[in-house]
Amino acid sequence: MSSPAAALHPELAALCAAALGEEPVALVPLAGGAYNTTYAVTLRTRQLVLRIAPAEESQYACERHLLRNGTAALAVLPELGVATPTVVLADFSGSRWPCDLVFEEVVPGEPAPTVLPRHERALWRGYYRQLGEVARSLHARTGPAFGRVDGPRFDRWSDAFLTSLAATVADLGSVGLPTDDLDAVLELGGEERELFDEVTVPRLVHGDLWNVNVMLDPDAPQPRITGVFDFDRACWADPEAEWSLYMASRRPGTERDAFWETYPPDPSPAAARRRCFYTASFAAQVRLEAHRRDLPEALEASRDEVRAVLEALRR
Template identity: 45%
Template structure:
């Protein structure tokens, strides 16, 4: 079998699996006579190890392998299991999602969770989008707004990660997330003082957070990097959505998609289909807590990716958020 791993430093967070392990995984999933033509690791993701595996059939399959349990942070624990629990709730966009062909959380083959999915048609979002001039990206953002709206229309049984732990109130879920983020930053030997200050303010603002009473489905990572676009279409056309492992139940305004759509004015087409964001005093204050939580997670991810030079930006932004919260 031809094997093409991504070359990384020995101490990198993502650790590739061996050709023998991929062979064992595929034989458990598809039978002992399964032969692999090639396995090519895809380098766009930053958490799981992802491979395009050619089994000599009409279409390759996608193998995703989670990090070893000991390498997972609290806010990213067992994400693959969370995705598996989430899939039935993605029915409104089910036609866009890959199909799960095999899944194994036993750790009997390798000491990591893994799943095998169908490979979606099209080209990855970042590659496909840059093939069009920026003035034609508006249609992409309008489609993304529709998808986000459809996802957020789904209601759930509790607040917090889809797989759990679940919380009765939105404030409890937010406080638990902020506490876990701070603890993860401590483990990484990064300063988490500002995140803890945000958590203290949130504890005093429970009433504002608990104006959100109905848990709605949040994708957690819906943006350019996790969609597929049609090949050679007249305008950017989304055909697939993947990597639904950071899903949770909560306030749609807290979703990563909303954060990114709000960051730049050239993305205003998103709101044409999604709907205008709420500007009530409560929504405005909650948005500060959501921003703080995103910044804490960004700080942790940059550290994990070996980009500490970018960390100071999160401290400055979080300082500005705290100033507004404590004013």
Template identity: 40%
Template sequence: MELHVIERSANAFQQGLTERQILAVARRAFGPGTEVRSATELGGGMYNTTYRIDLGGREEPVVLRVAPEPDRQFHSEQELMRAEYASVPWLAPIADLMPRVLAADFTQAVIGRDWMIQSFLPGTPAPELLGSYPKETHGAFFRQMGEITASVHAVAGPWFGPVTGPGHARWSEAVVTSLRLISEDVEGCGLDAADLRKAADAAQAGAQVLDEVAVPRLLTGDLWTVNTMLAAAPVPTICGVLDMDRTCWGDPEADWTMRMARAKQDARLAFFDSYGRPEETEAGAWRRHLYEVRHLGALRLERHRLGNEAGVEDSYGAVAEELAALI
């Protein structure tokens, strides 16, 4: 087997597999006689460890995604791969854009970690190709993003919160629980989470405003440019969507995709040409401030995990601005 890895420090969050582990996974998925010709670790993601696997007797490569070890996962991010697997039937509206799940093993009996094998999507990662197109064509990309997001948000679910549960009858319960889990994780890293706890208290106090959201909708979790593949075409054309492991049930306005669509006054505003323009209300604006605190709390954790101390520090000022609009 040819093994190509990304060099990482011994204490890095993402940890690779040995040749023996990769072979064991492949044989668990495809049978004891399976031959692995090569395994190439892929970059781009910051959570799971991902490989392109070329198998003997199979023309098309496959993608192996391996979750972090259970004790390395934050409570607010536990079992994300299992959430993605459970989301597949609900993501039927965009099934033609997504990789197919070929095998999955959550027993942790083979390598002590959850893993999933998916089909290999053609195309080029959008971050590598989008910038090569003239800026006046970028609106086409974001209009497609709006269409994809709208089709996901159109799916109604059984409860608020994680796709795999525990579910909540009210949106306010799901938001408060999420903020408190993030707060606990931040404190577990030795960081101050008082601002996030204030936001959780504000969410509890504003439960009536949150509970105006009465229908749980499927949220993509973190869909944006980094999670898309582009086809070779005259204008940016999305041909694939990846890594839907942060899906949940909630208010579409709480989705990361909506946050990013509003982040700059540029070509991304074309997103709303196809998605539609949500009604602007005082209650909706208040909820968006709260959702932004949740996003910033999750970013604080990610930046800490990556050793980005300046980014962690910046998050406190950003949260303070949002809290000022909440309290």
């Protein structure tokens, strides 16, 4: 008799059986991911996560083969003091499924956006202090060159950063979104390559380190990080170009300020100027995501943010 999973998702159940040698008892789509399609896979002996990339023809150039990059990043992680995914099987050949796929062991805990609201707001400060510690541990790992973990690699941070930003801007243009503001940021960045090249040590950056990619202990009396996942956007970079630093800075005067207690920012004027460029880069990524998810207010907010960056850079 076939399992309920086979009845609901026959092709995926067959994939699991062929890849893992065992038909799943349950296959449940997981919410929260905005890029890959993710399932909780319950087997008789264990539980896994199946992550399936979008079809290659639907991937933006700046997001090409993110699942491959994330898998490469897991192989070079330092000790973070919390759990990270363990790859059980990765297949990028297209022989088992038309798209890239990865089976991973489950990271313990429950998603931070689910658990945090159960705690008093004052306790959230402890969570953000822990997140700063995770970021600091991650950024302690140095690499051979700048750029995505799976390549391409660049000798200079200016080349890696500006190439990445240009790819995002090109993708925005390809879907008909205005890019005049970001073109201006790129032009300024090209004129200030020496500013970026003051960063000479490539450090491992998660690229999307924030609440949606963090697991918490659901039974702890206060927020306790148990794991971090989704390293698909990981790269060797200036550690100040980390998503968590950008997000922590967006609501000053709140519990997010505790992040800086364990991860103090570089106070130099040069670092502050580089952070302006990184803010524009993040706003470009948000604009692309807003287009994909049809969020017009987020599109306009991205324009406002880049406008403020340009004003700061031109002072």
